[in-house]
Amino acid sequence: DTSYSDIQDEINKCADEINALAKYTRINYTGFLKMVKKHDRHTNYILRPMFMVRLNQCPFWKQDYDPLLNKLSELFYAVRQGGRRMSFAQPPPVDTLALSLGTSAGKIPITPSEHFQRTSVKYFVRPQNVVEVKTFILRHLPVLIYNAQSASGKDAGSRDPSITSIYLDNTSLELYNNKVERAVNAEVVRIRWYGSLADTDKVYIERKIQQEEDRGELKDRFSLKKKYVERFLKGEYHLEKTINSMKEDSSIPPQETAEFEQLVKMCRTYYVRTAFQMPGDSRVRVSLDTELSLIREDNHLFPDDTTERRGEGEWCRPDVDVDYPFSNLKENEEIVHFPYAVLELKLNLSPGQEPPRWMQDLIQSGLIEEAPQFSKYVHAIATLFETRVSLLPFWLASMDKDADDIDRTLTGSAYLAKADKKQKRSRQIAIEMDRSRGGGSSQAKRTREAESQDQATETTPLLASSSKSNGRRNNRKNEPSFFKSVTGTFRRRRSSPFLPPPGVKVPKKVVGINKVEPKVYLANERTFFAWMSFAGLLFSFSVALFNAGDIVGRISGIIYTLVSISVMIYGLGLYRRRRQMILEKHPGPYDELTGPTIICIALFFAVLLNAYLKASVKIKKPHVNMDLL
Numbered sequence: 001d002t003s004y005s006d007i008q009d010e011i012n013k014c015a016d017e018i019n020a021l022a023k024y025t026r027i028n029y030t031g032f033l034k035m036v037k038k039h040d041r042h043t044n045y046i047l048r049p050m051f052m053v054r055l056n057q058c059p060f061w062k063q064d065y066d067p068l069l070n071k072l073s074e075l076f077y078a079v080r081q082g083g084r085r086m087s088f089a090q091p092p093p094v095d096t097l098a099l100s101l102g103t104s105a106g107k108i109p110i111t112p113s114e115h116f117q118r119t120s121v122k123y124f125v126r127p128q129n130v131v132e133v134k135t136f137i138l139r140h141l142p143v144l145i146y147n148a149q150s151a152s153g154k155d156a157g158s159r160d161p162s163i164t165s166i167y168l169d170n171t172s173l174e175l176y177n178n179k180v181e182r183a184v185n186a187e188v189v190r191i192r193w194y195g196s197l198a199d200t201d202k203v204y205i206e207r208k209i210q211q212e213e214d215r216g217e218l219k220d221r222f223s224l225k226k227k228y229v230e231r232f233l234k235g236e237y238h239l240e241k242t243i244n245s246m247k248e249d250s251s252i253p254p255q256e257t258a259e260f261e262q263l264v265k266m267c268r269t270y271y272v273r274t275a276f277q278m279p280g281d282s283r284v285r286v287s288l289d290t291e292l293s294l295i296r297e298d299n300h301l302f303p304d305d306t307t308e309r310r311g312e313g314e315w316c317r318p319d320v321d322v323d324y325p326f327s328n329l330k331e332n333e334e335i336v337h338f339p340y341a342v343l344e345l346k347l348n349l350s351p352g353q354e355p356p357r358w359m360q361d362l363i364q365s366g367l368i369e370e371a372p373q374f375s376k377y378v379h380a381i382a383t384l385f386e387t388r389v390s391l392l393p394f395w396l397a398s399m400d401k402d403a404d405d406i407d408r409t410l411t412g413s414a415y416l417a418k419a420d421k422k423q424k425r426s427r428q429i430a431i432e433m434d435r436s437r438g439g440g441s442s443q444a445k446r447t448r449e450a451e452s453q454d455q456a457t458e459t460t461p462l463l464a465s466s467s468k469s470n471g472r473r474n475n476r477k478n479e480p481s482f483f484k485s486v487t488g489t490f491r492r493r494r495s496s497p498f499l500p501p502p503g504v505k506v507p508k509k510v511v512g513i514n515k516v517e518p519k520v521y522l523a524n525e526r527t528f529f530a531w532m533s534f535a536g537l538l539f540s541f542s543v544a545l546f547n548a549g550d551i552v553g554r555i556s557g558i559i560y561t562l563v564s565i566s567v568m569i570y571g572l573g574l575y576r577r578r579r580q581m582i583l584e585k586h587p588g589p590y591d592e593l594t595g596p597t598i599i600c601i602a603l604f605f606a607v608l609l610n611a612y613l614k615a616s617v618k619i620k621k622p623h624v625n626m627d628l629l
Helices: 002-042 048-057 066-080 127-138 174-180 226-233 240-249 257-262 357-363 376-384 395-401 403-408 421-436 442-452 467-478 481-494 518-546 551-583 594-628
Strands: 099-102 107-109 115-125 143-148 162-169 187-194 202-210 217-225 264-277 284-296 335-337 341-347 368-370
Touching: 002 048, 002 066, 002 127, 066 127, 066 143, 115 127, 127 264, 127 284, 127 341, 127 357, 162 174, 162 376, 174 187, 174 376, 202 226, 217 226, 264 376, 284 376, 335 376, 357 368, 376 395, 518 551, 551 594
Parallel strands: none
Antiparallel strands: 099 107, 099 143, 115 217, 115 341, 115 368, 143 264, 162 187, 162 264, 187 202, 202 217, 264 284, 284 335, 284 341
């Protein structure tokens, strides 16, 4: 009725305010980084290290909005149910999963079937859109709240559980290759647990089998105490009762225990999952995985890898649990932080039944990007073992193309731990070029230090500018200097002057080169060689005139010789001056108007003098012959 409609409008406003708050904090975080970057570039004191320490002590930019979103989910659900809160009858307890679904009214043990078939589609979500995507979904589906059985663990304070999976494969990466090639019945075998391993007694051995394109995938699993995992993988511990029950319930030929002896632990995935689903209805389910981290789990698997990641008798790494972002591991060597959140739409609909309309609206909203056939395991192997695989998934190419935009969205400790691999090589070449050409001033050194600490988020615009302003700015760049000065005068007259508060001075705007690339030095050298070629041409022309034998040729040769020597001196001086400006990252200007103008006037004078002398000699020569006759 009308009262519930008004309440829903107010809840929608609250959701919009949460989205605005999340964007506001990200803009402020980016703005602070920009200011520190400018400060370090143009001053003698490097402020960034101390500022980052203080900023990490006040982490406003990584505020957890999940408690607010969970409250909104309960309110949305209550309004949809006409004021009734979530309350369901408790089914008989099932000892197959160590998780439970909780609401403000009660908890229900989650009991997924041990063997089921479903279709799912995956999407990438940029970090700045995660909160907005969550608010969009919870308007239609409530949030499933997971609670571990033990409330004393590291994950107990978080209502969304962390999920850890260790993936198995043989030494030839057969399962990976089948998954990349999209082979029918391609398998993925993993060991999964929820929350901290120290607070969990059970783990789950899972197998997912890829069916045909329109049939989705099949999944079966069984639980196992963690103390038996290593013996089970070695074939020393047999689960006859469990396997027999799986044979009776499953239409897939069961995985024999002996096959696990050929599999080794390759990699681990860690992420925090937020699930959306109507309680008691598994037809439509949405999951959003954030903080996705891909970690190496192999141990002495390759001859050239001597890193010991786990000790004797340990079946998983002891130095990794739920301590995101795992700052003790080396980025791109032991761990890769995935820059996207992964949204998965899971449907278990009847034949001919259409997906909900709101899912189409979400897909067309631009908040998510389709990631067909994406697999966490495949991506982990492709990035952590890039030099050891012969096949790569197709989505890596599109991710590399969009890597700069992805990196700009990262904030927090995960980004601070990530090295800037793409610009590292070019910076090293530029620095070596500086050293080989005589180093540089202290200002250039400070600029290089500031740039070495640069972040992609510092280059992103704080606010998007309109197309009109961009067009005006581009047109002003293409205007000649005379028109710039004239139009700039009128622009300044139209704009109101800025008056700072008393005692505050307007800071001087400094525009400098962000970084010196090798092509800048090469361009300066090409300009120097062009002047030398021109001077050599003039000198050759002057020698030819000087050897002509007559007085006019000698005079013209001397003049052209002086001009060519002047060009050589000018070219050498211009080259050295520009080189020093480049080393110091001087803002300019780098163009030269006086020198070329003087050289043109000198050449024009030399040509006129040569023509005048030749013409005067030819006029006087017939008169002399008349007198002799």
